[in-house]
Amino acid sequence: MTKEEPLVSMKGISIEFPGVKALDNVDLRLFPGEVHALMGENGAGKSTMIKALTGVYKINAGTITVNGQNRIFNGTADAQNAGIATVYQEVNLCTNLSVGENVMLGHEVRGHLGINWRKTHEAAKTYLAQMGLTDLDPHTPLNEISIAMQQLVAIARAMVIDAKVLILDEPTSSLDANEVQDLFQIMRKVRDRGIAILFVSHFLDQVYEIADRMTILRNGKFVEETMVKDMPRDVLITKMIGKNADELSLIGTKSRKETPQAATDRPLASVRGFGRKGSIYPFDMDLFKGKIMGLAGLLGSGRTEIGRLLFGADKPDKGTYTFDGKKISIDSPATALKNRIAYSTENRRDEGIIGDLTVRENIILALQATRGMFRPIPRKEADRIVDKYIKELNVRPADPDRLIKNLSGGNQQKVLLARWLATDPELLILDEPTRGIDIGAKAEIQQTVLDLAAQGMSVVFISSELDEVVRLSDQITVLKDRHKIDLMDNDDTVSQQTIVEDIANTSVSGQSQGKEER
Template structure:
């Protein structure tokens, strides 16, 4: 499958921004008929490398050749003209146009009277057929198909420019398992046609399933180029994070289940807590120093239950006791007053405030609790920000940077710092490790264990069953928006236990 000569050779690529060297002499070779993964933690330089190859950033040193010809990219148009196409995580299509118009955008078939729409849609059909998307109607509105299908349409559009290189940046982050397999089928078609594919993903299982070759970056530097099949996972992880596999496995060791004393009272005890169309009435107890995992498939009700506990959604049924006292948690402000904090799964839209600094993002919840007329004294604010930035290893260690310029993993750490600054008794973390690199994920997992060790109650919601099993004392299993089981997490519990519990439960059976 692999030909002898690479299509793209990037040699010694260096890019500097004020005060930081984002890339320092990085090499990358892309071969025809291969899927090549660019690997590294957030902040390793992957995005900067892609932007150098696509003409978004000008390089300060180094060289780029495509099919043996030296290239100087002064913009994205130059890169496209050289045969380099990109499909980003957020699909950049026009939902108000038809599927066919999106496929042919900028390459419409023209006649003496302007665009010939009939022939344009016929051409679009040809490219859709090549991608195995013949079932799509080129005349149908783009917004009539799923996000996953829109992503495949974006790949078809990339093929219109006769791409030699196709860059897929986190294309699977919002896809379910079946949609991922549909995408991989298209990727294999494109690969087998001789195109070089550069694939970026945080999902190691996917990396090992679809890629042929890996290039590893760390802290803006080239570490190694390896063949995927010849590289054990622990070796890859060690190269990415600069820690040994042994160090990493210690962070991820399954914890001993915390023993609850006979006379111990829960921090939170809810009975029949529910909301129509959101989550069926649910009973749940959460104790100090305990990590309670919420496990289930997409749409199971994990997030909905977390939002009810925080008051982000108002419960319609049930009772809520906090340290034995009846309370009404009907909104987030009340929850914060009662020392209950919630970190959303939608980090970008509901979590960070991108145009504020790291410092401002950390302090905003605490300031909201105290009120606008009681500003946090500067000395106290400095101490809070410094404490949590150090404890959570937020990088770069500059609280005056805009949070939108931080990597996803560091944004997540800042969000956790925000809620820790309110000194919660109960911290609800919804998908805190989704879409972040392995090193940051391990640090956040360790932080969860440390918080529980210090006596905080933690709700840990994750679609990754393996980390739920490793971190939790108790696991609440949800399915079809209701709790179906509660598992005491001991040595007998595994990912398979949860999967079997979900699979064996009858949809109509009461929890």
């Protein structure tokens, strides 16, 4: 698959923002018929590089050559005209329009009397069929189909504009395993047509599965371009984070053994027959001090729903909740906080951080909420708390007055963690605390979780990455299709494989019918 001439050649790209050099002399070459992975930690400059190629940002130095022609992009339309199409993580389509309209928007088939809708939808149908969406009616409103399908629709749109280069920015972060496979199948198809694909993902497995070539960035600088097959994973990780990743793999295996067995006999929190119609079927769960309860299951299996119920973000309609020996009824996050239960959301950007507030304000937010508005936290006290957590969690840059939206994803997550730790919780529910953040920050957060448990906190750890759940948890609750199907003591017999088999082999259909009839 060697092609001598690159389709896109970016040379010596530099982009400066006030006070920051986001990209410094970076090269990137995209070859036709190849999937090229852009690798790097959060803040390495991947998104900036993509935005340079799509015309969102103007470059301060360097050249962009597409198909042998020098190009200067003054906007996204310029880049599209040069044949560069992008599918963003949050799918940039219009949910108010139909699938077919989205595919053809700006390229509708026109007749003598304006747009010919019948032909437009027919054309959309053929493009959708190329994406394997043969059964999808182009008249369907976009907001009625899944994110995974929306992504395929966005790729179909790229085919309409006859793109030579397709950029996929974190396309798999909200897809489940099957959807990822569907996407990869389409990506291979598109690649084999001679289109150059630029693929960005945090999932190393996926990169190794789909990509042919990779470019590694670190701190806004070019590190290396190489064929994927020539790059062992450990070397890649080392190059991405600039330090050896062995420490990462040691996390858990070592620390878990150190966690005291059965700290108390009485659970800190205990729910019986807890459930909510339409989100999770009734389940029992005991959470102990100093223990980490992992929740494992596929997307939509009810992981997040359990977290939200335990925190009172959703109201349970069945069951009892016992906390610290007392029966409690948690009907809102405020009561949960009073009972020293904290929940860090999976939806960091929308439900977590408040972008226009500073790091300091974001950290003390929840603590202030527990005190009420008439008892402000004294400035000194606030500074002490903020400094403590910035140091302990290694938030970078260590500047409490910086707006949180200007931090990388990993550091935003640390600030969120700090927010909940500042309320001094006894039960901490972490929903996808490591999603979309780089390996270095991931390791730090994992270590923090273990430390917290060692200090006696009870932790519920929710993650879609099974290896993480297996590494950190003392016990693992396995979920499938909104049912709790198993509770495992995480000993040496448990691995990712046993959980996957458990999910695959357990049938919940009979169970669910029985429960619905009640």
